[in-house]
Amino acid sequence: MADNLPHKVADINLAEWGRKEITLAENDMPGLTHIREKYRPQQPLKNARIAVCFQVTVQTAVLIETLLDLGASVQWASSSPFSTQDHAAAAMAKRGVAVFAWKGESDEEYVWCIEQTLTFPNDKPLNLILDNGGDLTNLVHTKYPQYLCSLVGVTEGTSIGVHSLHKLLNEHKLNIPAINLADSVLNSKFCLFYGVSEILYQGIKCAAAVVMLAGKVCVLAGYGNIGKGCAKILRSFGVRIIITEIDPINALQASMEGYQVTTMEEASKMGNIFVTATGCPDVIRGEHFLHMRNDAIVLNMGLLDREVDVEWLKRNAVETVRVNPRVEKFKLSNGRHVLLLAEGRIANVTWAMSYPAFAMSYLHSLHVLAHIELWTSRDKYEVGVNVLTTKFDEEVATFHLCHMGSKLGKLTPEQAKYLALPIEGPYKSEHYRY
Amino acid sequence: MKRRVLSMDLPTTTDNVLVERNREPLGISLINPYAVGKRDHSDIVALAEEISKADTFVQATTCSKLQIIAEQMRFLQQQALQVLSEAKESFELNHAACNFKKIPGHTYHLYKRESGQTYFSMLSPQDWAQQGGPPHKYIGAYHLKEDLTWITEEKLQQSSFNFSDIAKMGLLPTGNIRQQQIEAITEKMDC
Numbered sequence: 001m002a003d004n005l006p007h008k009v010a011d012i013n014l015a016e017w018g019r020k021e022i023t024l025a026e027n028d029m030p031g032l033t034h035i036r037e038k039y040r041p042q043q044p045l046k047n048a049r050i051a052v053c054f055q056v057t058v059q060t061a062v063l064i065e066t067l068l069d070l071g072a073s074v075q076w077a078s079s080s081p082f083s084t085q086d087h088a089a090a091a092m093a094k095r096g097v098a099v100f101a102w103k104g105e106s107d108e109e110y111v112w113c114i115e116q117t118l119t120f121p122n123d124k125p126l127n128l129i130l131d132n133g134g135d136l137t138n139l140v141h142t143k144y145p146q147y148l149c150s151l152v153g154v155t156e157g158t159s160i161g162v163h164s165l166h167k168l169l170n171e172h173k174l175n176i177p178a179i180n181l182a183d184s185v186l187n188s189k190f191c192l193f194y195g196v197s198e199i200l201y202q203g204i205k206c207a208a209a210v211v212m213l214a215g216k217v218c219v220l221a222g223y224g225n226i227g228k229g230c231a232k233i234l235r236s237f238g239v240r241i242i243i244t245e246i247d248p249i250n251a252l253q254a255s256m257e258g259y260q261v262t263t264m265e266e267a268s269k270m271g272n273i274f275v276t277a278t279g280c281p282d283v284i285r286g287e288h289f290l291h292m293r294n295d296a297i298v299l300n301m302g303l304l305d306r307e308v309d310v311e312w313l314k315r316n317a318v319e320t321v322r323v324n325p326r327v328e329k330f331k332l333s334n335g336r337h338v339l340l341l342a343e344g345r346i347a348n349v350t351w352a353m354s355y356p357a358f359a360m361s362y363l364h365s366l367h368v369l370a371h372i373e374l375w376t377s378r379d380k381y382e383v384g385v386n387v388l389t390t391k392f393d394e395e396v397a398t399f400h401l402c403h404m405g406s407k408l409g410k411l412t413p414e415q416a417k418y419l420a421l422p423i424e425g426p427y428k429s430e431h432y433r434y
Numbered sequence: 435m436k437r438r439v440l441s442m443d444l445p446t447t448t449d450n451v452l453v454e455r456n457r458e459p460l461g462i463s464l465i466n467p468y469a470v471g472k473r474d475h476s477d478i479v480a481l482a483e484e485i486s487k488a489d490t491f492v493q494a495t496t497c498s499k500l501q502i503i504a505e506q507m508r509f510l511q512q513q514a515l516q517v518l519s520e521a522k523e524s525f526e527l528n529h530a531a532c533n534f535k536k537i538p539g540h541t542y543h544l545y546k547r548e549s550g551q552t553y554f555s556m557l558s559p560q561d562w563a564q565q566g567g568p569p570h571k572y573i574g575a576y577h578l579k580e581d582l583t584w585i586t587e588e589k590l591q592q593s594s595f596n597f598s599d600i601a602k603m604g605l606l607p608t609g610n611i612r613q614q615q616i617e618a619i620t621e622k623m624d625c
Binding site for chain 2: 008010011081082103104105106108109112115
């Protein structure tokens, strides 16, 4: 692979537009800007060659520029081709970043793009992986094992990617230290809770812009971090919320918040809007669709593309009309219609364009700190799936607090002594649930 | 189509060679019309030859003039066929599967999957060199023109119309403002 392509993007002329939006995103990603200021003088990522497989958006462009700023070489491919922002890719290509991504890569092209990130100029192989979904890590382990010896580690930010890491580990195939960021406090309690739920409103309005939310009944399947965030947003619009759960603790949390909790069989007869956030397949099935009221809106805000049984709809619909590129209307045998968003795929990926930069900043900051940690203290991490200590979450949280003008108290030496805590933290044990 | 018979195709005879006789020209009865009309037989042959020669000339000139028209017709017909075939090709290319937004002025690569589906890709066979070649059969490179019709990359290279060459030849007016305009266009065309 001697003659590396400099980059492959859809249209380099979009660079100026991309740059404007990257600057906008950067201004609302305080975690990354603080990290740049704090660590730039030390250049902690010098000589690191990082292959990145992450959504190509303006928000991630800020992450890439942070890695570059700290001394790393970076090559970047998309982790979800249909959410690629061609203007973000163009702006990064223009400043000389090896980015291989365009909106609408085919499956073969998707793998081709990832393969381009593996070797750096002068035939040097990658030594760090920043992954989002597990495909890059998996590709190196299965097709390019020759690069494993030079690899220092991988950071992974999605539940599916972490699941794939555990699978590799259980099959004794995992060969590098991995850091699981999906289960970090900042990801679960902030990115998912605040970030994903803000996209929900846009999703519903995309399906039926004229539909008024106030007074409607929304059935939320799953009351985890995303479900809690969605419920909070919908409640503020005056929506009546019904929760379905299988976990008694989450169901109890929902009940104590004042939400009605019932089964999908019951709820499907009452709802106008159905939102899944479970990570579980076939949560809304044929029998539920048949119960729904006319023009019920169905969207998936969860972790799995199969949370809604779209196949049933396709097989049993009397008539299918595409209302707009993201909304399909299915007429059922009972004469009622169901509006399905984004073909039942995860909506927060479909609407990645509008994923709040501030919420993304939490996860991206953790990725950068995890890479500094892997690169500078590589002997500390063993082959396996590791988690970062609370110290990192606290550091990133502090950066974001400064940006919002919040002021943080400080333990007195006496208080610290009483609590048996270091004054600078970490303040909570690894098991604390927040 | 029934072929129209042209008079020049008819055999030439000597019957019509000489001007018709009038035995009472201007109302005056000729004394000896025979003597007045007396002529050498060889004169008639010479005249007939002249006529024949002239006929051949007319025939040749007419043929060559018609030839030009026929050639023009053939050319127009060819052009019409070419326009239709290009339209058909563009139509087919527009309907080839494609996941991305095609931008005029860019070149894309057409492949055919085992299923028979044709699709456009941003990647050329050279881009797949490291993988040992593209995963599907390569059909060709096509350039999307500003009018949203397609031209093969090969034809584009042949017909590349270079403003800078024309400017160098001095065929375009000069002068500062005009020169700047040309330079701007040239720059745009070259990139």
